[in-house]
Amino acid sequence: MTELSPSGFDLTPPSPAERTRLEATLTREEADVLLHHGTEAPFCGGLLDQKDDGVYGCRLCGLPLFRHQTKFESGTGWPSFWAPFDETHVKAVRDTAYGMVRIETRCARCDSHQGHVFPDGPPPTRLRYCINSVSLQFTPTGEPLPDPLGRDDGVAT
Numbered sequence: 001m002t003e004l005s006p007s008g009f010d011l012t013p014p015s016p017a018e019r020t021r022l023e024a025t026l027t028r029e030e031a032d033v034l035l036h037h038g039t040e041a042p043f044c045g046g047l048l049d050q051k052d053d054g055v056y057g058c059r060l061c062g063l064p065l066f067r068h069q070t071k072f073e074s075g076t077g078w079p080s081f082w083a084p085f086d087e088t089h090v091k092a093v094r095d096t097a098y099g100m101v102r103i104e105t106r107c108a109r110c111d112s113h114q115g116h117v118f119p120d121g122p123p124p125t126r127l128r129y130c131i132n133s134v135s136l137q138f139t140p141t142g143e144p145l146p147d148p149l150g151r152d153d154g155v156a157t
Contacts, residue, residue: 007064007086010151011109014061019110022060022148030134034060034112037097037104042077045133053141055085059134061110062146065089066129066136072121074128079136081129082121090129092117105129 003011014022023035032038047056056066056079064085074080084090088108095104095116105114114135121128139145 005086005088005108007089009063009086009089009109010149011063011088014110014149018149022110025148026060027134030059033132033134037113039115040078040132040134045078047079047133047136047138048077050079050138052138054143055139055141055145056081056131056136057139057145058107058110058112058114059137060112060148061107062137062148063089063107063109064145065107065114066131068141074121074130076128076130078115078130079133080121081131082123082125082127084129090114090117105131 005011023031026034029040033040053068055064057064066081067085070081070083072080072082091106091108091111093104093106095102102116105117106112107114112135115129115131118128118130119126137146
């Protein structure tokens with residue numbers, strides 16, 4: 001049965017065969033971050049200075065995670081957003097690694113690691129989704145969203 005988000009995207013997780021196919025497309029750095037909860041070095045990510053209109057989607061499965069309108073300069077060295085594309089597209093998981101308590105953010109469809117969310121962002125949410133560039137792929141407004149699962153969810157808006 002297909003599970004749709006309020007914005008109309010299929011949230012059904014990839015099958016084991018689909019997941020294997022998707023994971024085979026990742027670089028070593030992408031796999032380290034997305035699959036093994038790694039972190040890219042600050043101020044090095046390719047999307048840090050991206051300012052164009054568009055959508056930031058999950059690098060593994062293509063689910064839209066953030067819109068350009070919610071991106072802001074946090075000074076932390078990673079792309080930061082104050083709200084997700086759709087609340088149901090980003091999953092929050094308690095993270096107690098490294099002797100601290102944080103909230104990890106994962107893609108709600110494929111469960112890949114994206115980054116963390118902190119309560120020190122700008123209004124109106126006061127949240128800062130601190131996301132690894134390698135966890136994301138940018139699609140300019142008006143272009144079709146990547147569809148690695150063949151689910152044809154739509155065009156970047």
